[in-house]
Amino acid sequence: MPDLLFELFSEEIPARMQGRAADDLKKLVTDKLVDAGLVYEGATAFATPRRLALAVQGIPVRQPDLREEKKGPRVGAPEKAIEGFLKSAGLADISQATVQKDPKKGDFYVALVEKPGRPAIDVLAEILPLVVRTFPWPKSMRWGSGRLTWVRPLHSIVATFGPETEDPDIVPFAVDHIAAGDTTKGHRFLSPGTIRVRHHDDYVQKLLEAKVVLDPARRREIVLHEAKQLAFAQGYELVEDQGLLEEVAGLVEWPVVLMGAFDPAFLTIPDEVIRSTIRANQKCFVVRDPKTGKLAPRFILVSNTEATDGGQAIVAGNERVIRARLSDAKFFYETDLSTRLEARLPKFEQIVFHEKLGTQAKRIARIARLAVALAPLVGADVDKVRRAAQLCKADLLTEVVGEFPELQGLMGKYYALAQGEDPSVAAACEEHYKPQGPADRVPTDPVSIAVALADKLDILVGFWAIDEKPTGSKDPYALRRAALGVIRLLLENKFRLSLGSFIKGHQSVIHEELHRHTTRFDFAEEGGLTNPRAVPLDEKLPSDLLAFFADRLKVQLREQGARHDLVDAVLALSAQDDLLLVVRRIEALANFLDTEDGRNLLAGVKRATNILRIEEKRDGVRYGGAVDPALFRDAEERQLSQAIDTARAAAEAAVAREDFSAAMAAIATLRPVVDAFFDKVTVNADDKPVRANRLRLLDGIRAATLAVADFSRIEG
Amino acid sequence: MTQSDLPPHMRPERSFQGLILALQRYWADQGCVILQPYDMEVGAGTFHPATTLRALGPKPWNAAYVQPSRRPKDGRYGENPNRLQHYYQFQVILKPSPENLQQLYLDSLAAIGIDTALHDVRFVEDDWESPTLGAWGLGWECWCDGMEVSQFTYFQQVAGFECAPVSGELTYGLERLAMYVQGVENVYDLNFNGREGAERVSYGDVFLQAEQEYSRHNFEHADTEMLFEQFRMAEGACKSYLDAGWRRDPKDSKASRHLMALPAYDQCIKASHVFNLLDARGVISVTERQSYILRVRELAKACGEAWLATAAGGAG
The missing domain is CATH 3.30.70 (Alpha-Beta Plaits)
Known part of the structure; x- marks a missing residue:
């Protein structure tokens, strides 16, 4: 073919x-x-x-030929209808159509339309x-x-x-x-x-x-292979860069890989700055010394031609441009070093972070305040946290970060170390941005954790307070990423934290700032002064933001393979603002449901809730409250009632100690009595008070299990 | 004329003015009219009416010229080897853009001594947009051995009007190109006249003092009150010249004519440069900045509309 x-x-x-x-x-x-x-x-x-x-x-x-049967009007239909049919079927005369018998509706015409396939x-x-x-x-x-x-x-x-x-x-x-x-x-x-x-x-x-490699994958292979070879031949190692490799392979039809050099004096600039300079502006690779892991004063360029001088002029030209670029970078870096980070801070008073949320200076102050409050809970030194929070954004005003925004944080760390800051403070300047996504590293230094949490919570509470939440695919301030960052910081470092109280506390800080601002305008325009506290605090904000965290947590746990129904079953319980506890509870629940006791109990609880739902709907009442032992008719009722009381107390006590396995074990004791109850007792007794009492007993099962999870959300 | 026929002091790789002359000669051979710089302060060669206005309308147009360009903010008091607040662009505009424009460009590089058998010339994506001119186009920055030596743009829109036919615009950064072919690291070391010894005149001899003086002016002393006033005056004049220039045909808007598009456009250029000076002085806030750009753009658009109602703009 x-x-x-x-x-x-x-x-x-x-x-x-x-x-x-x-x-x-x-x-x-x-x-x-x-x-x-x-x-x-x-x-x-x-x-x-x-x-x-x-x-x-x-x-x-x-093309294959197409055959199509076209149904026409009945035999003896008006001439107009016949004409229309002939036209649409491409027939010259009605004799070319066949007649199909239909004893019920009458005979009708059918045309066989053949559409021959075209070449x-x-x-x-x-x-x-x-x-x-x-x-x-x-x-x-x-x-x-x-x-x-x-x-x-x-x-x-x-x-x-x-x-x-x-x-x-x-x-x-x-x-x-x-x-x-x-x-x-x-x-x-x-x-x-x-x-x-x-x-x-x-x-x-x-x-x-004709010197064109058509396949981009092949061009990438050539570039990568030759770049590695060139580096290796000189005793170096290529710093691989997939994004750059793809871009470079799209800039050449005939890749010719060459190596150039730069003055080793430039190696006083941090490696990342050199790499960014050479990559962003020149689309060249850098190489490192395999023994030290530090950059070597060489670069690898990919040209699109085989020059008659073997590439000497091309290398010389690229070296010249890279020299100029690195001179600029060195100048920027050295200029930056001559100003201490704290000396840059006043400038933040002129820089607007967000028109409603005020200046960067205000934001830094809020982060510092929150980070200091968080410090004891994550075991961080309060003074170091305060210092780190104050300095962590200062590198945004440096020349190097102005030139290469992707180096924010990292430059902060270098400049902090250079001016003799504590290593934890310097690390926090870089790490407070982390984790940037699901694959990014989560910091473990307590100082970094405190500032990272404060940085993210400030953004979240702030944008919630001015009602700029993510909608659908729109999340311009990366708030989902910030929430995931908080979740990963807490879970992976195993920190207990009541998020709700921190959200509330920070909400009132931001509220006061927002409305103090409004007050000034009110004063100017109306000649009067309003009390900022007169603007009511949005009572729903904390629960709304916690629900956003719950959503993010669900996504995160699902990606790690947790059953989403178990996540729902635990999150359905009220006051779940300690993410670590939520996760532990889900784990305990999953383990419990893996046992025979767990599965049987789940079946029993589901049966109880189903009966309750049906009967409550029929009667239009909610069966709850205390059971009346006087109305028990069978031993199984009494046994179940006692077991519920015992199990519930034990489960609640275990939950209070945060021993979720023990809580599950306590609930598991219900299994034989629930089974026996359903075996022997007819819930819908003829005697109305007895029936109501039995339904209340079923509600007791539901209530007892609510100490660990909402079983009605669990599938299966 | 090949390079070897040139006397040494005229060769592009030895002489800044030789480089300019070689480009002019090359583009003259391609049928361009060789214009002289526009006699007003502009930020780039694109502002010259020979580009902005001539890019509009149906009439063919091929021109090349040097344009001194002023970017007040880029002044460095003569201390930076690469940055200048006043520099030269060589501008080529070809309408409609010929099929072989890339080849014409490569041949122009050959004319100034850049041999593609030795050098790696590349076209790297770079979309161009001028918010003040209401203009945009697609094209590349042209790299020679990793250095950007020109901008290459197919105009799609100018002054808010669609360009049909499309103009091809080439802009050579002359100092940078000359530094490359002369092999010098500092712009002030460029050989300007191609002579040696006592006769040699460097770029620094010609421009260093000017860079120092204008940097002082641009950043420290430019009279902002006067400039604000000049902006308002230029804006007002532009509008009133535009109003006065229209001969509207009430029955047929296509038959309307404009008689003063060029003088009005001069005032638009003026407003744009004054804005750049105010910006360099740091007296325009971030929010105001946007509104000034919009005001200049409105002028540019109105001038473009007027131009299209002139003979050179294709009316009648």
Whole structure:
């Protein structure tokens, strides 16, 4: 069966768009083929800076013929109806239709419409220009006098179709003035001529001869392999960087890897600054000394050409630019070192953090206040926490962070160490931003933990207070990440903390700031003074924010494999604001439900709650409160009642000691008596008071189990 | 004329002015009109009416020129080897953008001695936008051995109007390019006239004092009260010239004509430069900044609309 080769040759496509574009090209073309009834065997798409290419193997030569029966009007229908039918079915005369018998509704006409399949090449000639015209580039443009849009000017199109063994045909179509053909170009400088191509294999081979490596994966391999080799040959080790590798592979058609050097004097700059400088501005790799792990004064560049001097001029040019960049970086770094971090703080009074939440200075003060309050609970030294909270944002005002925002925190640590701060204080300058996501490291130094918690809680309470919560996919302030950060900080360090009380406390701090601000305006405008406390505190904020934490916790636990129904069963209990306890309770519950006692008890409790639900609905009352021993008729009732009292007391006592396994064990004692009760006792007794008493007993089972979890939320 | 035919002092790799002349000659050979710099202070070559206004409307236009560009905030008192508050751009505008524009650009590099058999020239994504001109385009920064030497843009919109046909714009940073081909690390060390010994004139000889003086002016002494007033005056004048220039046809808006688009646009340029000076003096707050940019953009848009109603803008 024939193959399609399709290439769109243009001016340089942005590196970041190439991968997605290759995928889109493949999907658009193959979806349309399948829609047209052309089921193909396989398809592969590629991208280089100057071309998108697609090879589709095994396309049938023709579309299958389509046969369709078209139902028409009844025999003897008005002429108009018959005429319309003939027209829609493409028949010349009604004699060409068959008559279908229908004794119930009467006989009617049926036309057999045969739609012969068209040659695949004709279908392609319709599909391919449509794909070009509707291609989903993130941003596209016009050029010259044309109206066509593409990511950058499109120059030529290759579209050949035919079996592997023969000379293929050119798919006959044009997009504006660009007609599809069988010629393309190789490397811009190394092979400037035109090349004629036939099939995919021959296309790949001819491109290779014309110094173009078509497959981006292959270009990445070449770059990575040669970069490692070059580094190794000089006794160094490549600092691998997947993002940079992908970008670089999208900037070259013919990767030539070269090594350059810079003055070792620049190594006084922190490694991360050197790396950011060389990476961001020059798209070059750095190498390290494998013995020390420190950067070496070398870099690796990927050029797009085989220069006639072996790359000397290219290396010299890149070295020159990197020298200038590193000089700037060194200047920035040294300038930064000449000012102590605390001396930068007054400037934060002029910098707005958020128009409603005030300046950065205010935010830092709030973080410090909260971090100090949290310090004893996480075992951190209060003075160190206060110092760290004050300094932790100061590096935002340094030159290096201004240039490379991704180095925020890290530079704070370096500058703090350089000015002789305590190592924990310096570490907190970096680590208070952590964890940044589910995979990021969670700090373990108590000083870092206190400041990290305060940093995140301040953002959360703050944006809750001004009602800028995340909605749907919109979370511009990364509040979900902040909440997950709090969760991971507490759980992974095993800290007990009543989040609710800290949220309330911080809410009143922010409330006061927000409304003191309003007061000044009120004064100016109305000539009077309002008392900030007159603006009521949002009573729902703490529970609302706790519910947000609960949601995040659920996501987090689910990702770790916990059963979501168990999470719900525990979170349904009131006053669950200690995340560590929640998790321990869930673990105990999961262990309990893994035992036979647990499973049977769950079945019993479910039975009890089901009966209760049905009867309560029927009677329109809620059966609760104390049971009356005088109404017991069977021994099993008395035994259950006593067991409930004992189990509930024991479970509550165990929960109070936070011994959740013991609480589960206490609840487990209910199992035989619950089983016996259901075995022997008929709940719906004829005697009304006895029945009501039995229903109250069932409620007792439900109430007792609520000491550990809401069993009604558990599945199974 | 090939480089080897040039006397040594005219060669682009030895002489700043030789580099400029080589580019002018090259683009003249391509059929461009070689203009002289616009006689007003502008932040970039794009502001020259030969680009901003000529990019609008249907008429073909090919031009090249040097434009002294002023960026008051970039002044460094002559102490930074790479940053200047006054520098030269070489600007090329081709409308409609020719099919072989990339090749024309590469040939222009060859004309100033950058041989692609030895150097690694790359087109790296860079989208261009000018909020004050209401303009944007797609293109690249052009790299030579890792250094950005030019900007390459296909204009999509200027002054809020869609460009049809599309202009291709090339902007060469002349000092940076010259530093590269001359192999010097400090802009002030550039050989300006290509002569040696006593006859040699460096870039520093020509401009160092100016950089020092203007840095003082831009950051410390520029009269802000006067500048605020100048901004208001330029804005007012721009609007009143625009109003006065319209000859509206009440029946057919397409038949309307404008008779003073260029003088009005001068005032828009003026307002833009005054704003840059005020910005350098640090007297415009973050929120105000946005509103000043919008005010200039409104002027640019109104000038673009007026231009489209002139003969060169394609009306009638």
